[in-house]
Amino acid sequence: MITLDLILPDTRYPIHIGRDLLEQVELLLPHLPLPKVAIVCNETVAPLYLARLQQALAQHRIESFSVVLPDGEQHKDWNTLNLIFDALLSRNAERKTTLIALGGGVVGDMTGFAAACYQRGAPFIQIPTTLLAQVDSSVGGKTAINHPQGKNMIGAFYQPKAVIADMSLLDTLPERELSAGLAEVIKYGLLGDAAFLGWLEENMPRLRARDPDALQHAVKRSCEMKADIVGQDEKEQGVRALLNLGHTFGHAIEAGLGYGAWLHGEAIGAGMVLAAAASAELGWLSSSDVERVRGLVAAAGLPVKSPRMPLTRWLELMSHDKKVEAGTIRFVLLQQLGRATIQAGLPSAILEKILDRNS
């Protein structure tokens, strides 16, 4: 097991990465103010892992109850969030009852937001069960639900007390979800670590074959980079925005097709190709750089072409992006492979061209 620390001005918390951590209740104990937890899970993950966690907790005399949510991005909304609040209140959960998110990014984002709001803030712990959640969503304290008019529009910055990334849980992950997680891993290489990008190009087949050492390295390097960036800029006033590489386009794809049609990671894969193509139009990347991005996204099993939508629709969808400032859409682009930057606005001729070629 490797332990990283995410250090913030007001707090710090551990990110444990390894195999067979689910039943290691010792990792949870230091973070529980009361011997009482509410486990939030979904109908897919619950039959696989919930009983194991609850039994391990019971052996340490930790009282627990569970809330099992419907599965899917389309349920990342207020109604589903309310199932958590209903359960917490029916079970008389207190302000210091700890919420545990056992699931992918959807469960993690909703549990974190529920914890942020329940009695104005209850403690919570992330046990991410997808690759995407282990390398990205469980770390850094962004929590949210979707609004019909925009993804992750309603949420909070709210940090967990600990993150436990048990990579054995990935054994049951569907192939398509593994690929979606790899999109965020690729993102870290592109935005800040050219050497890691090279490592990914070499090791993509091992990652897709779930080689434990390769996976552990990818999760560790991703969490290190995320922890480092979040530690510098918790509330996304500056450098944290770079983590949204591919996301302005990607969120537009997700919203345009309706949440759930494409996986988040798939949309980000296609979105990173668009970001690379736009960077080339600005003269920052060569066409062979763009080919490297396209190749790596494809090697991860992700789409390189976006769905076709009129430019006006793209603009409308992107105008809801949280990075919009004074009416200008702010894109995360690449000055070179391994170095991202924020670009305020893009000429529509460029947008039209890259969308035309990549969708």
Add this chain to the structure above:
Amino acid sequence: MITLDLILPDTRYPIHIGRDLLEQVELLLPHLPLPKVAIVCNETVAPLYLARLQQALAQHRIESFSVVLPDGEQHKDWNTLNLIFDALLSRNAERKTTLIALGGGVVGDMTGFAAACYQRGAPFIQIPTTLLAQVDSSVGGKTAINHPQGKNMIGAFYQPKAVIADMSLLDTLPERELSAGLAEVIKYGLLGDAAFLGWLEENMPRLRARDPDALQHAVKRSCEMKADIVGQDEKEQGVRALLNLGHTFGHAIEAGLGYGAWLHGEAIGAGMVLAAAASAELGWLSSSDVERVRGLVAAAGLPVKSPRMPLTRWLELMSHDKKVEAGTIRFVLLQQLGRATIQAGLPSAILEKILDRNS
């Protein structure tokens, strides 16, 4: 105009108190990152004050739009909150568009919570229009909505950028609402300032007659005390809990009767009498102290008797209180008039006796 400052570890903000402040846009300008605001109001306050604020803003070239909510505590829920989100998204409000709460505590709590959640945090400003909101709810950053199983159960600690308490707005406030606000004013005297308590006993008739000087003094002294306590303990880890004097009982009354049957301040009035009676049972207050509390609550035009409910119902309702810890209800009681303390648990014989006598 008097200006107080609320000073927190990470931020500070002004509380302006005076007459005819609504159209003094200079008070708002330093706090607007963009010349764009969303004003949240309700159907009672909007016809009285909304146009005046919007015109004053327009004269300073600040673009504004409004969201008018239905009036009433029973609408302090997710559906109404969603009207705010819908409007923000339909109008393409950005993360730095400022929300302005123009209304009483219900509008203020909902606007603050909407600001806390919109894109994970937009700026907001409080323009409280009730006495209760001016002396209490607009200051200190507690925001929330109700859940059918408990008041203010879903919320956030989220501070405004400024509070503008324009006492001329109180001219139109119904008598019953003025009295409700006086409950929170009395609370400050009881919990921490015996001299102010004496001043209130003398000046209650002037306050109820809306004498401007008396009102200004009461608002100022209340905001000073609130700002001082919140400055010491923003997240209610300790001393801030004292501000809940009368509230454990009061919230149970509100929830037991159904939100909206009694005004919040009315429930707090009766709740403070119960807290005083319980303090007397513990030997801390004399019976003449309890009579002073009862007399002042009555002089403010507030109920001194709680509605009759079975003890089991009280306990069930109070068990949802946010101050419950490890199953124990934590009461705010009075060691003497002008000094409050937290008491973990009360013998049911005492509860039974005081409820029997005061309901």
